[in-house]
Amino acid sequence: MAKLTPYLFLPFVLFAFACKGQVYFNNTYSSGLPDSAFRGETIRSIVEYENDSTYVINLNTQNVTNSELVTIFTKLNHDGVPILSKYYGYPNHYFLGFKLIKISDGNMISCGVDYDNSLAYGKAILLKLNTQLDTLWKREYLGNGTFNYAIADVLETYDKGYIGIGFSSNGIDTTDIWVLRTDSMGNQLWDTTLTQPYWQNGYAIASTDDSCYILGCMAQNSQGGPPPLIWLARINDNKQISWSKYIYGTGATGIQNLMKMKNGNFLSVGTNNKSWGQSTNEKYGLLVKFDALGNILKYKSQGSKIKRLEYWNAIEESGGGFIIGGTTYDTMPGNYKQDGYLAKLDTALDTLWTQIIKIDSPLGYIDYFFNIARTHDGGFACVGMRNGPIANNTDGWVIKFDSLGCQSANCWLGINETTLHKTDLPFVFPNPTNDFCIVRFTHQGPVQVEVFDDIGRQIKNVRALPFGDTDIHIDLRQAPNGMLFIRLKNGSNILSTKIIKK
Numbered sequence: 380m381a382k383l384t385p386y387l388f389l390p391f392v393l394f395a396f397a398c399k400g401q402v403y404f405n406n407t408y409s410s411g412l413p414d415s416a417f418r419g420e421t422i423r424s425i426v427e428y429e430n431d432s433t434y435v436i437n438l439n440t441q442n443v444t445n446s447e448l449v450t451i452f453t454k455l456n457h458d459g460v461p462i463l464s465k466y467y468g469y470p471n472h473y474f475l476g477f478k479l480i481k482i483s484d485g486n487m488i489s490c491g492v493d494y495d496n497s498l499a500y501g502k503a504i505l506l507k508l509n510t511q512l513d514t515l516w517k518r519e520y521l522g523n524g525t526f527n528y529a530i531a532d533v534l535e536t537y538d539k540g541y542i543g544i545g546f547s548s549n550g551i552d553t554t555d556i557w558v559l560r561t562d563s564m565g566n567q568l569w570d571t572t573l574t575q576p577y578w579q580n581g582y583a584i585a586s587t588d589d590s591c592y593i594l595g596c597m598a599q600n601s602q603g604g605p606p607p608l609i610w611l612a613r614i615n616d617n618k619q620i621s622w623s624k625y626i627y628g629t630g631a632t633g634i635q636n637l638m639k640m641k642n643g644n645f646l647s648v649g650t651n652n653k654s655w656g657q658s659t660n661e662k663y664g665l666l667v668k669f670d671a672l673g674n675i676l677k678y679k680s681q682g683s684k685i686k687r688l689e690y691w692n693a694i695e696e697s698g699g700g701f702i703i704g705g706t707t708y709d710t711m712p713g714n715y716k717q718d719g720y721l722a723k724l725d726t727a728l729d730t731l732w733t734q735i736i737k738i739d740s741p742l743g744y745i746d747y748f749f750n751i752a753r754t755h756d757g758g759f760a761c762v763g764m765r766n767g768p769i770a771n772n773t774d775g776w777v778i779k780f781d782s783l784g785c786q787s788a789n790c791w792l793g794i795n796e797t798t799l800h801k802t803d804l805p806f807v808f809p810n811p812t813n814d815f816c817i818v819r820f821t822h823q824g825p826v827q828v829e830v831f832d833d834i835g836r837q838i839k840n841v842r843a844l845p846f847g848d849t850d851i852h853i854d855l856r857q858a859p860n861g862m863l864f865i866r867l868k869n870g871s872n873i874l875s876t877k878i879i880k881k
Contacts, residue, residue, distance in 0.1 A: 401756055401781045401788065404459035405736075407765060407774040408438060421749070422762040422775035424479035426487060428510060429755040432457035435512070436762060437476045437489060438775040450476035450491070452512045459777055465512040471496045475529075476506075477545075482535045486515060490543050492529035493519065503528035503545060503557075505565050518565035528557060532583045532637075537590045539563045544581035544594055547572055556581040556596050558614065571618045579610065583637035585645055587671045591615045593645055595637035598625065606631035606655040609647060611673065622673045628680065630655035632665060636692045644670050646701070648693045651680045664690035664705060666728050679728040682707075688720065692751045694759065698834030700725045702784075704748035704761050707735060719746040719763065719776075721784050723864075725835030731864040732875050734784040745773065757782040783862060783877070807865055811879035818851045818865055820874070828853070831864040838863075855880050 409420055420440040427434050434455040441448045449468030453461050468474045473494035480488050487508045494501035507515040520528055530543035540562045547557040556573040558581065573579070573594075583595035592614050599607035609626035626632050626647070634649040646668055653661040663682035669675050682688035690705040701724045708717035719736035736746065747763040754760055758781040764773040780786060806819045818828060828851055830839035838858050841851060855863070860880050867874045 401758060402457050403779055403781065403786055403788075405778045405786060406459045407776050408436075408453070408461070409440075409774045420773055420775050421747075421764040422777060423477060424750050425752045425760050425762045425777065426479060426481040427752055427754055427760070428481075428485075432755065433462075434459070434752075434760065434777075435479065435487065435510075436775070436777060437479045439475055440775075447471065448473040448475055450474055450489075452476075452479075452489070452508065454510075454512060455777070459779060463512060467506075469493070469495075473501070477529070477531050478533055480533060480535070483539065485510065488533055488535070488541060490530035490533040490545075492527075492545075494527065501527040501529060503530045503543070503559065505530065505533065505541065505543065505561070507565065516565055518561070518567075520559055520567060520570070530559060531581060534584055534586060536560075536586065540568065541565065542584060542586075542592055544584040544596075546580045554578045554580060556594065556610075558584075558592075558594065558618075560616065569618060571614075573612070573620075582634050583647075585637045585639040587613070587639075588643050589671075591621070591671075593637060593639075593671070595634045595647055597633055606652070608632050609634045609649065609667070611647065611669070613671070613673065624673050626667055626675075626678075628665065629653045630661075635690065638693055638695065640668075640695055644668060644676060646693060646695075648690045648703070650689045662687040662689060664688040664703070666690065666693075666703075666724075668728070677728055681730065691747065691749050691763075694751050694753055696723075696834070700731070700835045701728075702751060702759055704751045704763075706745075706747045706763075717745045717747065719748050719761070719765070719778070721748065721761065721780070723784065725831065727835075729866070730873055730875055731831060731835065731866065732784060732877055734780075736778065736786075746776070748776075754779070807876050807878045810877075811881050812855060813881040814854070814856050816853050816855055816865075816878055818853060818867070818876075820867060825869065827868045829866045829868070830855070830858065831866065832859055833862045833864075835864075 420438060422436045422438050425434055425436045436453050438451045451464055451466050454463040456462050476489045476491040478490050482488055489506040491504050492501045493504050503520040505518045509515055526547040526549050528547050530545040533541055533543040536542050543559045545557050546554050548554040556579045559570045560568045562568055579596055579598045581596045585593045594612045594614060596610040597607050598610045609632045612623035613621045628651040631652040634647050636648040638646045640646060649665045651663040651665040663680040666679045668677035686707055688707045690703055693701050693703050695701055703722045703724060705720045706717045707720040721734040723731045725731055746765040748761040749763040752760050760779045763776050765776045766773055807816050828841040829837055831837055858880050863878050863880050865876050
């Protein structure tokens with residue numbers, strides 16, 4: 380068992396404030412060890428404890444001087460300040476925590492891999508932690524003992540046990556999907572390896588209403604052939620597969636997360652790499668809705684040739700629609716910068732608003748949102764990584780937004796005609812309003828202007844034929860008070876903004 384010791388966990392940058400019950404912060408964190416020794420620090424998961432408004436994160440960090448990778452579990456207060464940290468790792472090991480979830484008894488389960496560099500094999504691991512980050516139990520799984528094993532995602536089952544998905548590998552040329560089922564103490568009940576014609580990894584798992592499980596995987600022929608594809612399957616507790624299917628796209632498709640929706644359907648969150656095998660450089664966020672029988676309900680690829688987009692995680696809004704997190708980056712030569720990306724989508728997976736979180740840096744930088752969690756105040760917290768002050772040295776990143784995706788109070792308010800500039804983006808003013816508003820933008824050709832309420836219901840639909848600079852006047856007197864979303868559609872092009880109706 381890993382030795383637990385209190386560990387100093389230092390925020391690299393700390394920024395937090397509160398306004399009218401909302402708390403905002405945008406913090407980066409490092410292990411506190413020298414940058415020359417540690418780099419590649421990433422936060423993979425976050426969970427919230429509503430009773431004391433605290434968060435727990437898992438930060439993975441690699442020591443490049445001795446090939447060690449460790450996981451640091453850290454508790455943050457409501458302002459994002461570290462108050463407790465504990466360290467998991469061994470000399471000459473990769474100890475990697477992929478996912479951290481809160482379970483029904485109020486404790487947490489972490490899954491991952493412990494790879495021994497000296498023996499050149501990895502054990503899959505499950506850890507159960509309490510709210511003080513103490514180990515309640517730790518389990519290691521070797522399967523048949525000849526392959527490397529890892530658990531990428533885990534969930535609590537209907538009988539308070541656990542099921543995890545990941546991969547088994549011979550370390551050379553074979554990687555297969557691996558599924559592990561345990562009891563409530565982490566004791567193995569069964570495992571199964573799913574071998575297909577292609578090299579495969581298991582990435583995500585979700586439960587169905589009838590106590591079966593949906594597997595979210597990727598498949599690729601390691602000897603060439605078709606590009607990587609999403610592979611979905613349904614498995615029961617007798618290890619029987621009732622259906623499976625590939626999700627095709629232009630080029631390669633990939634999955635990062637699998638979410639069960641409130642209506643019992645599922646949402647696959649990932650990427651469509653249209654540049655696979657081509658000279659182009661196109662990557663699109665990919666969302667696939669499907670039911671428990673594997674019927675595809677909606678397929679949505681979003682992005683552009685210039686702005687690459689990757690989706691990594693999603694949460695469902697209480698009133699419908701989704702918050703999506705990931706990264707976006709410019710593919711123009713000499714301008715390679717990845718920014719944190721956040722978007723709200725309606726139930727049809729159309730974009731209502733987006734937020735791109737940038738930093739100014741003389742270096743090319745990489746910012747990712749890997750995971751999103753809903754918070755008790757109606758906002759949400761995103762975790763991931765961003766570049767530190769030294770090239771190729773990333774820090775863990777946590778940023779707390781309110782329900783509108785703002786990093787500060789009323790970030791969408793205060794727009795009036797005197798503050799507008801000529802731009803291709805839409806502006807709406809006055810904002811807020813209590814009767815009419817004007818949407819100003821520059822465009823050519825027919826445009827459909829739609830107004831939605833805060834749960835994605837359409838309340839206004841206006842068609843216009845603008846050429847050049849255009850003002851469209853919209854009557855909002857009958858619209859409900861609160862946040863409204865205004866969306867402009869021209870074919871496949873969509874622009875969005877917000878307005879407050881008083």
